[in-house]
Amino acid sequence: MTTVERTQVFLLPDLGEGLSEAEIVEWRVAVGDVVTVDQSVVEVETAKAVVDVPCPYAGRVVTLHGAAGEVRPVGQPLITIAPLDGGDEPAGHATYREEERAGSGNVLIGYGTGHGGVTRRRRRPRLVLAPEPTDAGPTDTGPTDTGPTDAGRPDAARPDAARTSVGATDGTAPGVVTAPADPARSPAALVISPIVRRLAREHGVDLTTLRGTGPGGVIRRADVESALAAPTARLAAVPDPHVALAPTGDGDVIIPLTGVRKVIADKLSRSRREIPEVTIWVDVDATGLLETRAAINAAAPDAPVSILALLARICLSGLRRFPQLNARVDTEAQRIVQSAGVHLGIAAQTDRGLLVPVLRDAQRLTTAELAAELAATTAAARAGSLPPARLTGGTFTLNNYGVFGVDGSTPIINHPEAALLGVGRIVDKPWVVDGQLAVRKVTQLSLTFDHRVCDGGVAGGFLRHVADCVERPALLIAAV
Structure with a gap:
């Protein structure tokens, strides 16, 4: 059997839900290099993330199918590997001692036994x-x-x-x-x-x-x-x-307009074309919410809870009361699908654009678990280490645009979801409390919803429940 007959062709694998292609960003190896099982051979960019692809075969690189910048469909040849003869080493195969290691940490799920989800990859110099x-x-x-x-x-x-x-x-x-x-x-x-x-x-x-x-x-x-x-x-x-x-x-x-930016543009354009969205908003006194957070963190300083985690808990309470908003419209089947679990999307601004990582079945998490998962997920999204599967499948999105110093917004729904809650900055404002003017911590909440899944009564009821819980967090206990 000749070497050509014994070559193994590694096909571009399925990189995540709904992903049919990937753009080659950088080859980690060249023709003639020797690779080991699970060695990262190429960095590709999908519509969801930048991913390091490890090769399941060991041997010498015979062919690289595609150049940097080329888009390859899933299932098409990516790299061809030939087995090594005993003691064979490619001529001029030099190694360099890198001063530092860097990388996104993305590891393809199902490939590679020696990589963790947040492990730094070893880059070929x-x-x-x-x-x-x-x-x-x-x-x-x-x-x-x-x-x-x-x-x-x-x-x-x-x-x-x-x-x-x-x-x-x-x-x-x-x-x-x-x-x-x-x-x-x-x-x-x-x-x-x-x-x-x-x-x-x-x-x-x-x-x-x-x-x-x-x-x-x-x-x-x-x-x-x-x-x-x-x-x-x-x-x-x-x-x-x-x-x-x-x-x-x-x-x-x-x-x-390529890569993640293209996907964002396509998704937002589709949302505006298909979804008859409506935005409603309300100003709320968040003083009680800040006091509650301070009390929680004083009792458990080793596991601090963020305002975003408390807002996520409040959203979950509202969606339990108003499940119509935890849904999507199936236009082909002409039906509304209400999700059994809340797969909570968190809008996160990163160097690669706006990403929405998803916390699956968030309703099963405690407030402390929500806080820890939110912190880890948003950090991983900004580092580029989330697998593509973590960026799809959301049923409701929470967007804290207040971190940009703005009060309000009319955001676009993350298609195919049916609703999105936006939170503005929390600032000191004059507020009437028991007939007296006082300075309070005030924020604006906005709810953008798909008018096909519900009418104003449901949307208004959800937003009012969220606002009441922000102003009086004790209501969360009564709602459980």
């Missing part, structure tokens, strides 16, 4: 040559962490743009970004750690001006921090490689 900007302007060079260069990408039209070679056959190391020779430019910066690139990008440090103190002149984190501490540090506005920006001749900026 990638050398990046960051060319020195010239006087021609900021559009002459691409980001230091060059992304896909296929048609439609910002750098596709620039013949002098840096290119990333995946599985190159001309001797160029895979993952090395090279730029055309230009005697007017300074020597390129050698960077291995993604944390170092991110730190420099966030603080505007021009890596080409630094001298690396690591082996072979590699720029380390300490080098960037030293540059930040120096008063004469040379700063440069480096584009974020995770946001594809393409300035036009007129000064406009073109942002491709």
Whole structure:
């Protein structure tokens, strides 16, 4: 049996509910590399999250099916692996000692026995040559962490743009970004750690001006921090490689609608097209709620309860009384489906856009458990470590837009849900208490609901119950 006959083809697996494709973000391996079982071979971006895909086969990489930026359908070939002959090692298979490890922590459920849900992944080092900007302007060079260069990408039209070679056959190391020779430019910066690139990008440090103190002149984190501490540090506005920006001749900026942003746009547009939504709101005195939270946390300081957790508990109480809002409309079957459990969505703003992680069967959790689960879930969402399954299947959403310093909003329902409760900022306002004017902690609650699932009486009853519980938290005990 020949090696070709013994090759194993790993197909792109099902990455989560309703996901039929994924975009290749970065290959972790190249043709000729040796991989082990459960080793992460590629990072892909789905409509829900960025996911590291581990390979269930061990051997030598024969073929990479698709380049960075290419969209692959689920079930199509992803990587071909050939078994190793005894003692076989690929020529020039160099290893690097990384200064730091970085990554989203996403692990594909069902693949990989040695990874946990929040474990930091081990990245294959990638050398990046960051060319020195010239006087021609900021559009002459691409980001230091060059992304896909296929048609439609910002750098596709620039013949002098840096290119990333995946599985190159001309001797160029895979993952090395090279730029055309230009005697007017300074020597390129050698960077291995993604944390170092991110730190420099966030603080505007021009890596080409630094001298690396690591082996072979590699720029380390300490080098960037030293540059930040120096008063004469040379700063440069480096584009974020995770946001594809393409300035036009007129000064406009073109942002491709792809990945998570595209899914958000499609989902919100569909919600507005299909759902006849109505928003109602009420101002409430939240002084009692804040006092209740302070008393709970004083009694159990090791397990603090957030305001969001108390609001979630109040929502669960309201949905028990008004289950019509814990529903969705099945337009094809012409029916309303009320969910038996409350799968509570929590709107969370992240670097990748607005995500709504879901707490399944939230009605089964105690208030303390709600607080712990909310804290862990929102932190994981912002870190990008939630699996796709945790971002789908919600039946009701709680949106605390008050963290942005605003009082009210008319949010768009998270399709196909039927309702969303919004909470504004809590501020001191004059309030009449027992006929006397007083300063109280006041917030605005808004309920946006699908008018197909209920009428104003149900929606108003739910919002009034929530408002009453915020003003008099003791009502929660009576409602149990």
